Amino acid sequence: MQILQTASPDTASPSTKSPFDGANRFCDDVRQRVGEVVVGQDAVVERILIALFTGGHLMLQGVPGLAKTLLVNAVAKAISLQFSRIQFTIDLLPSDIVGSEILDQKTGEFRVQKGPVFANLLLADEINRAAPKAQSAMLEAMQERKVTIGGETFKLPTPFLVIATQNPVEQAGTFELPEAQLDRFMLYHRLDYPTADEETEILRRQLGMGLKREDGGAVPKTAFDMIADEPCASIADLVRAMEAVQKVQVSDVFMKHLVELVRRTRESRLLDFGCSPRACLALAAAARARAFIHDRDYVVPEDLFELAEDVMLHRIRLTYEAAAEGHDGREVIESILTDLG
DSSP states (O other), X not given: OOOOOOSOGGGGSOOSSOTTTTTTHXXXXXXXXXXXXXXXXXXXXXXXXXXXXXXXXXXXXXXXXXXXXXXXXXXXHHBTOOEEEEEOOTTOOHHHHHEEEEEOXXXXXXXXXXXXXXXXEEEEETGGGSOHHHHHHHHHHHHHSEEEETTEEEEOOSSOEEEEEEOSSOOTTOOOOOHHHHTTEEEEXXXXXXXXHHHHHHHHHHHTOOEEEETTEEEEXXXXXXXXXXXXXOHHHHHHHHHHHHTXXXXXXXXXXXXXXXXXXXXXXXXXXXXXXXXXXHHHHHHHHHHHHTTOSBOOHXXXXXXXXXXXXXXXXXXXXXXXXXXXXXXXXXXXHHHHO
């Protein structure tokens, strides 16, 4: 089976003019702003943009020091979105996330105090450090965009996006996320170390930052101090980009191959279970958004191959025998993609 000829017929006569009437200027502006603070990590910025355009949640996994938190902060400041951050710890309670009812001493009545989940962009830092009870508080918010406090249901702001971070190395005091919660993340991206040139540029920037002076004292500046407070894009710009993504063409041939790719994970003898239909929907939506970011109004096989691991790897589980034989999930997905391509 071949994944070929999924492009739009319009590609027969190439044009330098964007098909989106300037809507994708949003991507360039955000990337430029983030690039002033973060060196490299272009793939991560692309995944964040895909999540923003599709309303899907994003998990970032990487060892400490790869600028995961800095990246999300930079994107949040670049767009005029309400931003909130939760540092997940073992003693975190559900009420610390969604909010709670408190007694007003003046009136003698209970009133709702909303938690940090009421934001457009929520950074869940080191999400695997929270106990399962706190993890479950995120499920309703992530899937239904609403939370229940004291028997009353509240809608979350629009747009609403969760970007979570996770440290894959340190396991003490951490809890493995349940499959039901992992499936709520549209994308699960694994960060790599910077290249030698990028790391040299990081050093050069840090050494040239100087001091931050306050109240007669001073502290060395960090990359967080370099994030500009003035946004470069608005919610209206984001909505315009989201509308453009909805117009990206997905051919029947492309859809058939998406379905075939997902179904083969369910039939693999190396897997206990494969991807659900949610994975197929996520791949289609993410491919559309990636096409828009790359200034195309149609998806191509490259979109599928680039995003398959991030969309599918956290949604499959190896059999005990396959793991004992030395197989891994990435190998299974690559094998299926090779057969399809």
